[in-house]
Amino acid sequence: MSNPSIENVVIIGTGCAGLTAAIYTARANLNPLVLEGPLPGGQLTTTSEVENFPGFPEGVDGFQLMQNLREQATKFGTRFEQALVDSVNFSVLPRKLVAGERTILAKAVIVATGASPRMTGIPGEKDLYGGKGVTTCATCDGAFYKKMDVAVIGGGDSAAEEALFLTRFASKVYLVHRRDTLRASKIMAGRVAAHEKIQCVWDSVPVAVEGVAQGAVSGLKIKQVKTGAESVLPVKGVFVAIGHVPNTKAFAPPLEVDENGYFKPVNGSQIQTNVAGVYVAGDCADHVYRQAVTAAGMGCAAAIEAERWLAEHSG
Numbered sequence: 001m002s003n004p005s006i007e008n009v010v011i012i013g014t015g016c017a018g019l020t021a022a023i024y025t026a027r028a029n030l031n032p033l034v035l036e037g038p039l040p041g042g043q044l045t046t047t048s049e050v051e052n053f054p055g056f057p058e059g060v061d062g063f064q065l066m067q068n069l070r071e072q073a074t075k076f077g078t079r080f081e082q083a084l085v086d087s088v089n090f091s092v093l094p095r096k097l098v099a100g101e102r103t104i105l106a107k108a109v110i111v112a113t114g115a116s117p118r119m120t121g122i123p124g125e126k127d128l129y130g131g132k133g134v135t136t137c138a139t140c141d142g143a144f145y146k147k148m149d150v151a152v153i154g155g156g157d158s159a160a161e162e163a164l165f166l167t168r169f170a171s172k173v174y175l176v177h178r179r180d181t182l183r184a185s186k187i188m189a190g191r192v193a194a195h196e197k198i199q200c201v202w203d204s205v206p207v208a209v210e211g212v213a214q215g216a217v218s219g220l221k222i223k224q225v226k227t228g229a230e231s232v233l234p235v236k237g238v239f240v241a242i243g244h245v246p247n248t249k250a251f252a253p254p255l256e257v258d259e260n261g262y263f264k265p266v267n268g269s270q271i272q273t274n275v276a277g278v279y280v281a282g283d284c285a286d287h288v289y290r291q292a293v294t295a296a297g298m299g300c301a302a303a304i305e306a307e308r309w310l311a312e313h314s315g
């Protein structure tokens with residue numbers, strides 16, 4: 001078998017971060033190779049309308065936005081291949097990426113593998129996900145629930161943040177948590193407790209999302225864990241906020257991650273890793289902002305850094 005050719009730059013992931021990195025590196029004539037994983041286009045393809053991406057005053061369909069980014073990347077010479085990287089060897093130059101039987105060699109690497117929202121797995125959740133009332137992003141979808149009652153599931157900072165954000169639109173926000181105290185930071189928990197539109201539903205686990213037959217959420221069935229009593233919250237939206245799982249497993253180690261599994265950039269940078277010539281971008285390295293536009297920004301920065309690295313190290 002012939003040796004694989006050495007790529008200038010391999011970008012892993014086709015969300016906002018990966019595709020922006022592709023546009024920039026392709027325009028810099030680096031002939032990037034983008035490896036596409038199990039969710040082409042990333043998380044934005046699972047939402048309907050995106051109203052907060054700059055430049056689209058009328059909003060843009062999430063799927064369409066990702067198509068546009070892909071078209072733009074392709075126009076400048078990006079190549080796409082389906083491959084799920086399952087291990088890496090970053091102690092050698094060129095860097096080695098292993099995807100099943102295949103080995104890919106690259107001088108520079110941009111990891112933009114995103115994060116997957118953790119889901120509860122209760123009946124109805126999957127059927128009504130994405131435009132039918134179950135969502136994992138209040139910033140993306142909150143505005144669709146004006147003057148409606150909604151429920152947020154979770155008790156961490158994400159849930160608190162989602163619940164507080166939703167109070168701008170919803171009439172009432174139920175915060176359903178499986179214990180009787182929030183895991184969220186004191187300041188966030190305090191804001192939640194003080195907000196008149198938020199009603200905490202303690203010691204309760206979600207049992208089912210109702211409305212599958214109608215194709216739209218009509219309620220959230222919950223169970224009080226201490227009494228076993230079941231009831232239905234009459235909500236039109238269910239926001240699942242029980243954490244994210246960053247897709248970093250195949251790369252860590254050697255790449256450093258924090259206690260939640262997110263890549264941990266070094267030297268005060270958002271994108272530089274502990275391995276020279278290897279960069280991270282988007283939700284796999286960002287548990288704070290997690291926005292399409294911030295991911296795109298990180299993809300751009302990673303591309304520029306990769307370009308500089310290649311200029312300095314390609315003989």
Ligand code: NAP
Nearest residue numbers: 120154155156157158159161178179183241242243244287
């Ligand atoms: P998290 O802190 O892990 O909280 C997840 C919450 O979901 C917990 O309250 C947990 O309950 C609950 N949960 C987990 N699995 C569940 C299930 N199957 N059914 C019902 N409930 C379930 O996740 P996060 O809120 O996304 O935060 C992740 C990290 O990012 C944290 O370090 C957080 O501080 C940080 N963050 C910070 C901010 C901010 O500073 N503004 C915003 C967002 C996130 P238990 O409490 O019972 O475990």
